[in-house]
Amino acid sequence: MKFFMNPNKIIATLIILFSLHSCTKDVDFNQLDDANIHTTYLVTLVHLNLTAIKFLNEFNQEIEFTQDVIQAPIEVNSEPYLEKVEFTVITENTFDRNFTFNVIFYNEFNDPIYFLQPVITVPANSSELITVIEIPKEDIAVIYDTKYFGFSLFLSQSTDGSVLSASDIATLDLKSSVKLFFNYKKL
Amino acid sequence: MRKLAIVIFLVGAVGYSQNKQVLYDFAGLPQTLLLNPGAEVDNKFHVGFPLISQISVQAGFTGFSVYDIFADDGININTKIRDAVNNYGTTEFMAFNQQLEVLSGGFRLKNNSYLSFGYYQELDFLAKIPRDIVDLFYDGNTDINRRYSINKLAFRAELFGVLHVGLSKRINNKLQAGARFKIYSSVFNASTKLNTGSFYTEEGTNNMYTQHLENVNFLMQTSGVFLDNGEDADGSYVKSKFLFGGDLGLGLDLGFTYHPKKQWIATGSILDIGFVKYSKNVRSYSVKGDYEVEGFQLIFDPNNPEDYWNDLKDKFDNSIVLDTLYKSYITLRPVKLNGSISYSFGQEYDDCRFLINPKVYLNKVGFQLYSSVSAVHSYVAATLFFERRLSKHLQTKITYTADPYSFSNIGAGLSTQLGIFNAYFVADNLLSLHNLYDAKSASFQLGVNFIIKHKN
Numbered sequence: 001m002k003f004f005m006n007p008n009k010i011i012a013t014l015i016i017l018f019s020l021h022s023c024t025k026d027v028d029f030n031q032l033d034d035a036n037i038h039t040t041y042l043v044t045l046v047h048l049n050l051t052a053i054k055f056l057n058e059f060n061q062e063i064e065f066t067q068d069v070i071q072a073p074i075e076v077n078s079e080p081y082l083e084k085v086e087f088t089v090i091t092e093n094t095f096d097r098n099f100t101f102n103v104i105f106y107n108e109f110n111d112p113i114y115f116l117q118p119v120i121t122v123p124a125n126s127s128e129l130i131t132v133i134e135i136p137k138e139d140i141a142v143i144y145d146t147k148y149f150g151f152s153l154f155l156s157q158s159t160d161g162s163v164l165s166a167s168d169i170a171t172l173d174l175k176s177s178v179k180l181f182f183n184y185k186k187l
Numbered sequence: 188m189r190k191l192a193i194v195i196f197l198v199g200a201v202g203y204s205q206n207k208q209v210l211y212d213f214a215g216l217p218q219t220l221l222l223n224p225g226a227e228v229d230n231k232f233h234v235g236f237p238l239i240s241q242i243s244v245q246a247g248f249t250g251f252s253v254y255d256i257f258a259d260d261g262i263n264i265n266t267k268i269r270d271a272v273n274n275y276g277t278t279e280f281m282a283f284n285q286q287l288e289v290l291s292g293g294f295r296l297k298n299n300s301y302l303s304f305g306y307y308q309e310l311d312f313l314a315k316i317p318r319d320i321v322d323l324f325y326d327g328n329t330d331i332n333r334r335y336s337i338n339k340l341a342f343r344a345e346l347f348g349v350l351h352v353g354l355s356k357r358i359n360n361k362l363q364a365g366a367r368f369k370i371y372s373s374v375f376n377a378s379t380k381l382n383t384g385s386f387y388t389e390e391g392t393n394n395m396y397t398q399h400l401e402n403v404n405f406l407m408q409t410s411g412v413f414l415d416n417g418e419d420a421d422g423s424y425v426k427s428k429f430l431f432g433g434d435l436g437l438g439l440d441l442g443f444t445y446h447p448k449k450q451w452i453a454t455g456s457i458l459d460i461g462f463v464k465y466s467k468n469v470r471s472y473s474v475k476g477d478y479e480v481e482g483f484q485l486i487f488d489p490n491n492p493e494d495y496w497n498d499l500k501d502k503f504d505n506s507i508v509l510d511t512l513y514k515s516y517i518t519l520r521p522v523k524l525n526g527s528i529s530y531s532f533g534q535e536y537d538d539c540r541f542l543i544n545p546k547v548y549l550n551k552v553g554f555q556l557y558s559s560v561s562a563v564h565s566y567v568a569a570t571l572f573f574e575r576r577l578s579k580h581l582q583t584k585i586t587y588t589a590d591p592y593s594f595s596n597i598g599a600g601l602s603t604q605l606g607i608f609n610a611y612f613v614a615d616n617l618l619s620l621h622n623l624y625d626a627k628s629a630s631f632q633l634g635v636n637f638i639i640k641h642k643n
Contacts, residue, residue: 026259047394071496
């Protein structure tokens, strides 16, 4: 078999070409300083479905205030990266009474350190209402001192003097979730 | 430091497969016997230069290259990261393999068979990363009903030494067959494979969303990673593990070379049919179960306050069970298959047009196939090659390979023989040499041997 050119020369030329060609193009690893990854995690949160009996004491008298607490599972490692927290609350109320729903953050000494604003108002006989509440960036740090979340419900007085009874079939529904906005920067 | 680690990780993660397509059946090198124990070598005797008879490094990442992210091209790095994520496949894999031949030798027996033996060290790393995990980290989980699955998540890392002895025997004029027996001694091993499980969020009934961990079955097996009290991973520890103080295993390579017609050669091999039994410093982690959560249902009962968080934790711990296991386990070695068919042509004539050596052809063209099969990952590559004897002292091979990393992988090898001194160097992905940062895979092998050729 005849080659149009000496194959040894072809191969030698190729090898020299590859050897001389070996290099790298410009890269800039300092770009990592500008890198940031915005990630959002969605977490299901508290929900409730309360009937009239929750607003009555053992003597079937109305109580206008009730509360509950949850230990806060805060992950301190996320502190440098968490930028925003956004709560979404959906309420539905078939009582002919208004409610207000407060979320309060407590520290390890049971002192309130943050009040989620605005307070959620649930009007009487209201169908599905969506409220979005944000903890702004400047307040995020308070989360890391939080040991408990407190939830308070206030039942407003009736305008006509009527009172709740255990046989009322009205319900107060509340559903919620939270979005955690992270910005992983300075990798 | 963190930045440096990421850069090293990305730079280091350019390539892999254990496919030595350039070295395979090249120039009758003794190292070809490790790829095909039935390879034909015309040596009477060889000994590898200790520690440098074969240095082999292969690395790769199928996802993106260093240049894709760090090119100094004026484009914002966050745009480039976003593009890399968008182009990420269903599953990409990252791998690194390094071999160092510590000892190598061989000699021809009286019956004309060739006996070869040696010891090499190997470090092997492979990770398969499904897109779901990348998306979960990069975008989060706000995509309702999207299932983030770990089904294709797999990982393997191991360091071990291999003592081997093999025989290549001529069966008849057409067929040469060989076998190699191996003893593996593992320093450490960590692997996870055949995992299942997914995480997803869907619209809830009692709350806005219900979040699920479904059919989770994850097992990470380790040996030699967590050491017993009193043991340190110092030099003497590693040395003892390399020299059969580690977890031991057995392996077998088989191969052949067949001449169906004059000038035609078919070869094939199957490597690492074997296993390692891990029983020392074993610690494995198993996670199993199903779990769903709708959130905390507030009861507002001050007389019987609920411990919501701990109740949730208890429910989670009962549903998703984490076990630590100390039971020994066996892993099969990833089996590698090689095959080739080639045609030799072009003979050397002297100035008077007399044939110099009727048995020697100057050129060889052919086709090779390589496959690696394991529970963690399987891989296939196809190669076209041209081999040329440039002179009595110099031989070269050029390859074109299509594999999961690239369809434009050009490799080349050079082997020189001066007296008994032999040196070789082979490398692939040469087209990426104009910009190494843009290479998704790369490999090279080099070594020095002392070879006395067989006169017949």
